[in-house]
Amino acid sequence: MDSLTLEWGPPQDNNGRLTGYTLKYQPVNNSNELGPVEEMTFPANETTITLADLKYSTRYKFYFNAKTIKGSGPTITEEAVTIMDEVRPIGPAFTNVNSSVVGEEGAVISWEYFGPDKNVYVEYIVENSKEDWTKEFVNGSSGSQTYLIKGLKPGTSYRVRVVVKDHSEATIHSTEELVITLPGEAACPERSASVYCRVGDNSISILTVPVT
Template sequence: MWRQKDVDKNWTSVTVANVSKFMVSGTPTFTPYEVKVQAINNNGIGPDPAVVTGHSGEDLPVQAPDSVQVLVLNSTLAEVHWEPVPPKTVRGHLKGYKVSYWRERSLHKHNPHRVEQQFLSFSGNKSHGMLPGLQPYSLYLFNIRVYNGKGEGPASSNLQFETPEGVPGPPSFLRITNSNLNNLTLEWGPPNDRNGHLTGYILKYQQVNNSNELGPIEELALPANKTSVTLPNLKYSTRYKFYFNAKTGQGAGPVITEEAITIMDEVHPAAPAFGNVSSSVGEDGMLISWEYWGAEKHVYVEYIIKNDNTLGEEDWQKEYVNGSQAYVLKGLKEGLSYRVRVVAKGHDDQAVLHQSEELLVTVPAMPSRQADIATQGWFIGLMCAIALLILVLLIICFIKRNKGGKYPGGLTLISILHRRYCLSWTTMRFTFVSFTILFLQSKRYLDIIVYVRGTFCPSGPP
């Protein structure tokens, strides 16, 4: 049973069986109804049930919010107000209000671009909301619409508002275009987001020494229509750091930085920073030593293979030197020649401020460890022992001959010894010169050899 709440007095009923739901058609959109379900069987009607209130289906809202207003609070924040729509026009459960807004353009003629729409939702039956994150010095458009569970209703008419000036964005670029002995020229571009009328630029700069310590800051105000400036009376061969930003009537914007170095004094060139670069071969590698009088702390030993045309300036190998005036280069290839130099760089390790003269070093090849066996002491000693043994045997044979006379056995023995000796003596004479000299130093031994050869050595084979 059902009836429209506060409208119908009589109930409309329908009897159904074996179902748990029933759809009522032909009802107006989102209208409240009183509903109750009562059980019935063959014995009659059950107890009177409680009444439940429900609604018919939702549809899209039909009315846009009225009395829309905007209040600009500052260059990045605005507050919007509206009159809530009548509940009957919502045609559903009210979920809230949605504000659509977008930046139509910048008020500055140099920034005419448009930005995509943004959306903010305010749940419930609200009548105002905040729009944060706006772009200064810009024209914005917005509208408001109500939404329910079905969707959004029609939007209000577009309204517009302007944000006031703000601080500008950073300059688009800053670069050094000319570096001379005592002056530098800087160029820059205006900010992409001016956020108002530019009133000028602020340039600050200071010296940076070799230990990265900063000197006193100099400040220079520049007009808005200027895009370059030349700074005179700077110190030659000195690094400077620059801080640059733009400003409007609301203040100065973000800072960008840049660094540059004035060139060396061309009239009075600085004395060389390196001297007495030398090399020596050590057990661990090639020792490079030098003298250094510069102030820069970033010192490197650089080396490259000589006459390698495939290598460029960027292929020099670099070894950092931590405050000493000597360094051992390890891993160099034997037999190759290398070009070696010592350089001092700035604090950014990019610009070379001082460089020594190049040194040409050659890595020696390892000497051969294989010596002639004839020069070994053990071999010479062995040969002397053999010669001494042969000499003793010859003397013994000579003594026996004098005592026992000539006999075939002795002659055969001496003949065999003589042949072995003659063969050994001849071989040693040609192969081991030092051993032959040792034999010739003994006059008596030479006489014995001559005697034995004259007496016992047969002219032919034994």
């Protein structure tokens, strides 16, 4: 469930003529850190509101007060939690995961995803590197998708995966890692600077460059 309905009544002691209400609310993560604040105002004759498109399985904090011609009354603070009303897939969330090289600096990743979570990312890292994974957000939805990774280094091998994260950035689902190698020139290890490797899809050829 990604919505909440709030109901209220007029204050018992009106300090002047009632003119309306103010509602503020914000999400709270698992570390009790507060998210961005949303604010809404309502006329005096309104007594209920349904907030839609909230994050599911998330705690929210609400701040509510009445307003009269003399100013705002005391703030009432409440909390509520949205719940998960969608069933996660029992089988694999990802199927038909494939990759292909595009030129010397790009790669296309394709997959089919089945699940309610929309925070889909493509992550990649240079093979055997100890650096952090590079993460690129995908406009996630169920079904078939493709994504183009740009700006890769020619002649370099990468490990690539597609992951789904929850609202706390924890990984829920992940594909197996794919290894892609881009064609291009790269310095051959343990050889002189005048010798280079040309890396193809399935082979490595040695190129000798004259030293001037």
